[in-house]
Amino acid sequence: MISEAAIWHDLECGSYDADLECWRELADQYSGPILDVGAGNGRVTLMLAELGHDVTALEVNRSLLATLVERSGSIGIGTICADARDFQLDRAFGLIIVPMLTIQLFGGAEGRARFFAAAAEQLSGGGCLALAIADLRDGEEGAGSGEQLEADVCTVGSSSYSTRATALRERDGQVGIERRREIVSPDGSTVVRAATDWIDLTTADQLEAEGAAAGLAIAPRRQIAATSEYVGSVVVCLNG
Ligand SMILES: C[S@@+](CC[C@H](N)C(=O)[O-])C[C@H]1O[C@@H](n2cnc3c(N)ncnc32)[C@H](O)[C@@H]1O
Known part of the structure; x- marks a missing residue:
């Protein structure tokens, strides 16, 4: 699995x-x-x-x-x-x-x-x-531009998974890609989690x-x- x-x-x-x-x-x-x-x-x-x-x-x-x-x-x-x-x-x-x-x-x-x-x-x-x-941080077109991206979605088993980059955040020497991840179970219950990937500059x-x-x-x-x-x-x- x-x-x-x-x-x-x-x-x-x-x-x-x-x-x-x-x-x-x-x-x-x-x-x-x-x-x-x-x-x-x-x-x-x-x-x-x-x-x-x-x-x-x-x-x-x-x-x-x-x-x-x-x-x-x-x-x-x-x-x-x-x-x-x-x-x-x-x-x-x-x-x-x-x-x-x-x-x-x-x-x-x-x-x-x-x-x-x-x-x-x-x-x-x-x-x-x-x-x-x-x-x-370079402001090119795409994920770094700060624009709202579409969610990526898939279904595995009977649950639906969706994730979307919501913001870029900067801290000392790193940029964080903030994401909203959502899982919808077959009974309709929904779990939402925030996740951040920290990328070294x-x-x-x-x-x-x-x-x-x-x-x-x-x-x-x-x-x-x-x-x-x-x-x-x-x-x-x-x-x-
Ligand atoms: C951005 S993903 C790229 C995955 C894949 N190379 C690709 O291009 O689709 C980074 C990958 O590096 C792995 N990774 C991060 N730190 C690592 C480390 N110290 N040693 C080995 N793998 C690592 C992560 O688990 C993740 O799978």
Whole structure:
């Protein structure tokens, strides 16, 4: 049975596809196994594995990883349930990807430094570590613009789930995406919860400096365009 965390994850992240071409291109450019960091329900892992790439999904949330494994069916994928700031694997990767602002969830510069150290150890010589970041304050079209977004809705079993971003809030070094989540049970009873995802503020320059401090070489950045629901992002690329 799908967990509630996986349902919210599907609703809040699952429909994003503006970045997929970027990950496909990088997977074609860099040979060798791929590590997808913060893989969630497998949005990117499964796309790359279906194209025939050898992908390992690293995810800290066990219930999201369980959904990813179930969805992988007969496609072979590797999985590791671990904190990206403290992991070690017995193989090297030609490409390590960190999609969808995941690097902005690691607890600031100290958490990122631990991640960069771990990732640099796992990256093969000439391989690429690629990290997507966004500035949610930049006023672009989409989720960062402060406009009211439509609710994302689905039905699981006989219950209906709906979630809507209601506001952006700023505090020291972070932007919070506030959401209103609602579950309507078959008997009509309704549970409403507030949830906030705190995203660290950082820049491409800062990530490149942090990657260089971990011994990685700065490679050209890529851009991912904004959509009606998501801000655009920059993909920082660092070579091993
Ligand atoms: C914004 S979601 C992106 C999910 C997926 N990569 C995608 O693009 O659809 C961020 C994911 O990173 C995971 N995550 C957050 N902090 C993590 C950590 N320290 N180590 C591993 N995974 C983490 C979350 O559980 C979540 O699944």
